Amino acid sequence: MPKVVINDEEFEGAEGDLLLDIARRNGSHIGFMCNGNGACSTCECRVISGAENLSPLSEAEKAWLTPGRLEMGMRLGCQVGLDNNNPNASVVVLTRVEELRRLFFKFLRGTPEGETVLEGNLISFSIRVTLDHVVMGPTGLLNSVNRLGIFKTLVPWGSDFNVWLNDGLKVFRRMTGRTTSYTDAIDVIEIEEAEEIKKD
Numbered sequence: 001m002p003k004v005v006i007n008d009e010e011f012e013g014a015e016g017d018l019l020l021d022i023a024r025r026n027g028s029h030i031g032f033m034c035n036g037n038g039a040c041s042t043c044e045c046r047v048i049s050g051a052e053n054l055s056p057l058s059e060a061e062k063a064w065l066t067p068g069r070l071e072m073g074m075r076l077g078c079q080v081g082l083d084n085n086n087p088n089a090s091v092v093v094l095t096r097v098e099e100l101r102r103l104f105f106k107f108l109r110g111t112p113e114g115e116t117v118l119e120g121n122l123i124s125f126s127i128r129v130t131l132d133h134v135v136m137g138p139t140g141l142l143n144s145v146n147r148l149g150i151f152k153t154l155v156p157w158g159s160d161f162n163v164w165l166n167d168g169l170k171v172f173r174r175m176t177g178r179t180t181s182y183t184d185a186i187d188v189i190e191i192e193e194a195e196e197i198k199k200d
């Protein structure tokens with residue numbers, strides 16, 4: 001199976017898997033405010049290598065990402081999928097939320113060993129993200145309304161709200177230090193779920 005490295009952690013994927021789905025399955029630090037509907041851009045990822053193993057740009061990505069961000073290798077995790085089933089294929093990405101987190105800690109105490117070293121700094125990165133999204137916000141939102149309709153653009157979770165919330169909590173637990181690895185995070189959640197079932 002192709003390998004997908006998200007924020008320095010390696011996972012397996014299959015052709016057609018979206019980067020966001022792989023990240024959510026494994027509790028990776030990624031944004032997904034609109035639940036993968038291409039209506040928020042919080043799932044933005046920087047493709048560090050393996051772009052040739054990914055699906056072509058979607059209309060939503062063209063609407064949300066400036067030419068400058070595309071040149072930087074940015075894609076929307078909920079729109080881009082693996083386009084290669086070769087077991088030797090690999091893709092390496094860093095999510096925008098994790099890049100921001102790392103820049104914040106780099107600013108405070110330097111880059112920890114084992115983490116992808118980033119160029120730039122927190123302030124310039126934040127200003128650029130904000131400006132790019134102010135510029136592309138109107139076209140991104142228009143594209144979302146055209147594809148999804150106004151109601152789903154404004155309330156994108158629908159009946160998946162519980163799944164969205166649980167996946168968000170899984171990421172939150174990892175990022176707040178309750179667990180140190182994605183497998184631990186999944187174990188904790190499974191134990192808690194089993195305990196709740198027992199109580200019922």
Ligand code: FES
Nearest residue numbers: 036038041043078
């Ligand atoms: S999760 Fe909102 S655009 Fe991808």
